[in-house]
Amino acid sequence: MARDERGVTPQSEDFSAWYNELVAKAQLVDRGPAKGTMIIRPYGYRLWELLQAELDRRIKDTGHENAYFPLLIPESYLRREAEHVEGFSPELAVVTHAGGKELDEPLVVRPTSETIIGEMMAKWISSHRDLPLLLNQWANVVRWELRPRMFLRTTEFLWQEGHTAHADEADAMRETMLALDIYAEVARDIAAIPVVPGEKTPGERFAGAVRTFTIEGMMRDGKALQAGTSHYMGTNFAKAFEIQYTSEAGRLELCHTTSWGMSTRMLGGVIMTHGDDKGLVLPPMLAPHQVVIVPIGRGEQGEHTLSAARELAGRLKAAGVRAHVDDRAQLSPGFRFNDWELRGVPVRLELGPRDLESGTAVMVKRLGEEGKQPVPLASVPELMPGVLADFQAFLLERATAFRDSHTSRTDTWEAFSQAVATGWASALHCGEAACEDEIKAKTAATPRCIPLDGEPESGSCVHCGAPAAYGKRVLFGRAY
């Protein structure tokens, strides 16, 4: 394979082509045969496993328990909550035949599990002592996609969905915000994405929710990606599924429920937050290989550098670093360097015969100003955790600077439309759905969220001039 076949269209030239080519060439995913489905290849799946482990630990540490609910749900279940069925109907995949026969009642492949979990919560909860009930599930879900995009919108995707039941609104809202906090922390500390946590406007709420919260990340094309959502359902699902409990006072009460999810979509966010013209840039916390060692040289010299590379990898692993040796001697060093740059490995160590003689390796970071630096082989394992932590911090700072320089406080329509053409606009809005729709028709921008940390402010709508709602600014942007 020639070098140019491996490269990707520059990000600045065509962001969308860059993304589509990159996810395939970096061997993250491949297209599945059924419309909009995705095959997650080992390199992409390892990213997911590393994210999953971080998220799962936090979910368990906060008292939630994992469980598993069936993939196939009777169609009638979805109909019980009116808004929910309306929201999902056009996206459903339906099993009509099984075991060689037509089914009496079609089964829906779960697009999400609120309904079946609601049904079981009703069975499991009877007393206030059963509350809160804190469940989480890791699962695949199916939503038919007309315009699929790997990781971002696929017919099938992997996710976790938290579902909890509480005695009252206050407890359910605490839970809703706790889940949002976990998402924001994982996005920031693990994926190095400086997300903005906030509430969705009524028009952007989840089907059946009373309040929807989100974390929004800014991609390098200035668009927003919703990377996780947390919903307070009020008593809507409790009413539909009769999720009730007897209070300490002996009264029968409806539960207040929540649900929250983060999915493989997050990996699309990682790619679009950090990647550049050369390819992926992976945060060390998620990189399948944090360090790749490339031994150089032919014949006997190649054998020496390869065995030194393996020895070094062993010491790095013992130091808790995910190290990989690229032993593809049939490929040129230059090809291999480019390949690992494309695949986003944070740190590359080049190990040639002369390096080996002088007891050093050449360290090259995937981003930064330092260029090639010699490092003593003996101290690499001791040094590397710090190098990786610095690189992780650098990515978060870089993404934060990018987000901040592409976000404008706008008080005029002209400033607003300019801002959302390349980034986000922070603006006052009247809160009317019709006004949101007009803004979307004119600029393609939608309200991403009402940031939690926004300052109280009043005034008039940036678009229609009517009095502003929400008591603070709304963040607008074009979105994935």
Added chain:
Amino acid sequence: MARDERGVTPQSEDFSAWYNELVAKAQLVDRGPAKGTMIIRPYGYRLWELLQAELDRRIKDTGHENAYFPLLIPESYLRREAEHVEGFSPELAVVTHAGGKELDEPLVVRPTSETIIGEMMAKWISSHRDLPLLLNQWANVVRWELRPRMFLRTTEFLWQEGHTAHADEADAMRETMLALDIYAEVARDIAAIPVVPGEKTPGERFAGAVRTFTIEGMMRDGKALQAGTSHYMGTNFAKAFEIQYTSEAGRLELCHTTSWGMSTRMLGGVIMTHGDDKGLVLPPMLAPHQVVIVPIGRGEQGEHTLSAARELAGRLKAAGVRAHVDDRAQLSPGFRFNDWELRGVPVRLELGPRDLESGTAVMVKRLGEEGKQPVPLASVPELMPGVLADFQAFLLERATAFRDSHTSRTDTWEAFSQAVATGWASALHCGEAACEDEIKAKTAATPRCIPLDGEPESGSCVHCGAPAAYGKRVLFGRAY
């Protein structure tokens, strides 16, 4: 709830009723709404997660990489391998409608992923350098079940499926046996099930396989459970999906493939290998709670024992022990003791006011002759890992003794039929499918496997008297 409502039908009275009641009362599972589906509750799912972690680690340590392939597979894929489609046709669930329309080609909900993975292997493999390709997937699969049984046969189940491609038969057979070894090790060392590894007779092979290997465990009713299988596919799938590579000599060759799976069925095996009239008995390696501490006493005394229990649980956790405090003060100590016995917790620590005064707890193991033993609170964390390891070893020894005492070498039809009424028969067999069928019709027993470690032996078939096949004895038993 009264005590008798919590108890289960004795195992000796009605094994099947015992099992069905136990899985529900121990809160492992609940029935799903769609036929044969299963809801895995937190206590059951934790068992699965612990098994999964042990298996996943071994799969990764032997060079396999996890990936994820789509749930929905075009119907035409299954038709490409004749035996495969024949084997699965009656069990398929089929999506005919999606996105509000009828699909041009129906999509099958995967019953296993050989076909779609075969299709992708063909795309990814071109040179001998791409081999072996060692993939594994953790996924849900659907096979329509007419006689569902929780964990053992459910319409949807969770499993891992390994799929690998190799340059030749020798390498593929090494892989097939490696996977079988991993399964046998996990069964024995983690689930404390002394399985017999062996090969299936031709009539019991997987649809499309050239050779099928299995691990068979003996349940406490004398029946066999197939707890994991490993298949050598020869070049059958390689032919059907054109999985080919260019050899070092430059020739185009077909790959030899394997597949192997272990599922949530294994949890049914754990329950039926170790459980007794009182309920579950869980091997410490898989127990969600290895130790449950039950604080006793009312009012102020209850507060003291509760806080001492929590302090002890903290020290146990620090020592790597999964400890749980039962703080349900509203329930009597006796009720709680019975509850944890039903749920199979290996070790219970009772902590009453008088125990606390004397600086001890009362230790009760779920099985064994020791009865109640006082143990000094200070040394419990130091002591416990050894107690749990001993209990784990005790369960394996007990199950091995049970299996051996319920397995007979039989050389006459009378001895054979008696043996398979209560256990297994080791017998010579002619290898004819018709003879297998007659044996099954008369006794309900089937050939479970030709044990790998069987001694060479020749002679005549225990049923029909024809010359024996396989060169060694076959293990027969009734099976789940």
